[in-house]
Amino acid sequence: MTWVPGGAFTMGSDRFYPEEAPLRRVSVDAFWIDTTPVTNRQFAAFVEATGYTTIAQIAPDPKNYPGMLPGMDQAGSLVFRKTSGPVDLADPSNWWHFEFGADWRHPAGPEEDLDNLDLWDHPVVHVAYADALAYSHWAGKRLPTEAEFEFAARGGLVSKEYAWGDELAPDGSMMANYWQGLFPFANQMLDGWEGTSPVGTYPANSYGIVDMIGNTWEWTSDWWSDRRTVIKVIKKSKGSCCTLSNPRGGTLKNSFDSSQPGVRIGRKVLKGGSHLCAANFCQRYRPAARHPEMIDTSTSHIGFRCVVEG
Template identity: 80%
Template sequence: MTWIPGGTFTMGSERFYPEEAPLRRVAVDGFWIDIAPVTNRRFAAFVEATGYTTVAEIVPDRRDYPGMLPGMDRAGSLVFHKSRTPVDTSNPANWWAFEFGADWHYPLGPDSDVESLGLWDHPVVQIAYADAEAYARWAGKDLPTEAEFEFAARGGLEGADYAWGDELAPDGAMMANYWQGLFPFANQMLDGWERTSPVGTYPANGYGLVDMIGNSWEWTSDWWADTPETAKKKAGGSCCTLSNPRGGKLKDSFDPSQPAIRIGRKVLKGGSHLCAANYCQRYRPAARHPEMIDSSTSHIGFRCVLRSTA
């Protein structure tokens, strides 16, 4: 881990997606944060020590999913599959498929164990929120808030679009693992990776942190709200700073498009190897995404924080 001094910064962006606005001044206290996402190697040590079973390894209960199709009550998780041709990017079903037997140790399905694929030092994926939370408790840590994650991801750069500045690929250099080319069918792999990459493959940010951007999305502890919390104006019209925000409220985190599923959503940060210029420009500190807490996919992982004095 490394120590991130507390400070005040401008959170959010008004140049990309509406859910990132408005710009707001936010203060966070100092905290320790994992230098890299939790790897398969570190997660395996947790599982060996505790016997923990992840959400993806548990057969879903039909009572929790009243719209479940016949034959789907089997353990598994969502896996990305590159399409062969251009597809409608408004429909994620064109590249996501539920694979029986997919979980953290078999991230692409039952024939894809991390040992044979050489993934021990890649970020662990196929992690639901409860899995990340369980690991954090075991390690004596917590999951970062959205504000903590963004503050750390910026690496001390105030207002920059990316964790390394305002240019996505300065002088053609690949600064993170994201999708180069047209998503989801043409990955030029200028960064050398089709899926995840070993942690630390790309340069660290100004705080010495790696993979805060790209590679895998990372869970935060904040409930999702479509519009981020902002500080209230003081008497006389001057604005103030929001201190250590903790995200939205549970009631606001439900997905109204799925009324049958009463499962809240948490905020993901950092983007992943599937973010592309033509589809999901979320390889940025300000980017945010809602994810149902029971979801695990082949591009969601996490890292931990520790809130204490330096």
């Protein structure tokens, strides 16, 4: 693990997506954070020690998912499939496919097994929130808050959009694993990777932490809150002059997706972006970026890391 000294910083961004605003002063206490995302090798040790079964390895109960199509009550997870050409970017079903048999040991489906792939030092994927939480408890750790993750990702840099400065690719150097080219069909692979990469492939930030940006999204412990909720929290403080100390996200109630009124599954905050973030679609390879994810969902581009109190 890597020591993060704690301190105050300006959280958020007002240059990219509305859910990242407003800018606000935040402080976090010192803590230890995993130097890398949890790898397949580390997760395998957890499974071997505990016999744990991930959510993706358990068939969903139709009673919990009204309207489930016939035949969908099988274990599996969401897998990214590159398209053959341009598609409607407003419809994620063009590239996300629920694959029966996809799980952490079979990242692209049952035909691919970690025993036959050189992926042991890649971030574990196809882990839902409960899976990440179970691992953290076994390891004697916990999941980071959104503020802790962003503070650690910034590495002490002030008012910089990226974890390494203000240029995405300084002097043409790839600083993280993200999508170069037109998503979701043309990946130039300037970074050398089509999917996930081994942890530590890219330079560490100023704190010595790797892969805080790109490679895989990472779970945090905070419930999702939108921009309006953030503004309310700031207004409830003693004024804009004051720093929010160790803030937490929203609540289970306000984490629900209002566009899906029949779905009552809470959403947690993901941070860091992934290898699927691209300039033409998802410029979330930045410390301030955030994304809501339902806690029962696992995909081929979501992982996690843990922290320990300082």
